[in-house]
Amino acid sequence: VTSRDIQFASDLGFKIKLLGMAEDVNGKIAQTLEPCLVPVESALASVEGVFNAVFVEGDFMDRSMLEGRGAGEGPTASAVMSDLVDIAWGFVLPTFGVSAQELKDAKWAGPEDIVSSQYLHIVVTDQPGALADISAILRDFGISIESMIQRRRDPGQPVSIVMVTHECSRKAMRGAVEKIAALSCVSARPTVLRIEQF
Secondary structure, eight states, rough: OHHHHHHHHHTTTEEEEEEEEEEEEEEEEEEEEEEEETTSSGGGGGGEEEEEEEEEOTTTSOEEEEEESSHHHHHHHHHHHHHHHHHHHHHOOOOSSGGGSSSSSOOOTTTTOOOEEEEEEEEEHHHHHHHHHHHHHHHHHOOEEEEEEEOOOOOTTEEEEEEOSEEEEEEHHHHHHHHTSSSBBSSSSEEEEEEEEE
């Protein structure tokens, strides 16, 4: 993620946040840890500095968010002391509230199961046909463009093309990026970031 990505995300109405997510996707577990775009008006977008947040959504509850200090000398010392006291007292709880032997085998989601809108930043040499070639590849992988930003530069010079896609699978996007990166007009590997609507 570059400063230009941060600026483009802002221009599009998003902030970039590092999100660790675990979710049920059609009976499979999808776990990811990655920078994502979240709308500037979302509660997660306002979490800054040493603060961390946990966002929970369940079948019998509405969405809830807990926010607190997760870094810095005070919170870190508190967490370490809590662990030391637990060890001294012999207080041990299984990680998931039940013993490992009682846990069910998980079915893990693959890239074809994870579907979301995507932010795509491509740096190309400004030449005729570049955008058409990129659009054709996205079309071939079934990826539709929702919006686009292209800053004007001098002909023949590198220019950024930023696209927000409609929902598509991670597998389709990976395939498209491989093809786009191989184009002669593309000067660097494209940046792809997931968009989450929290």
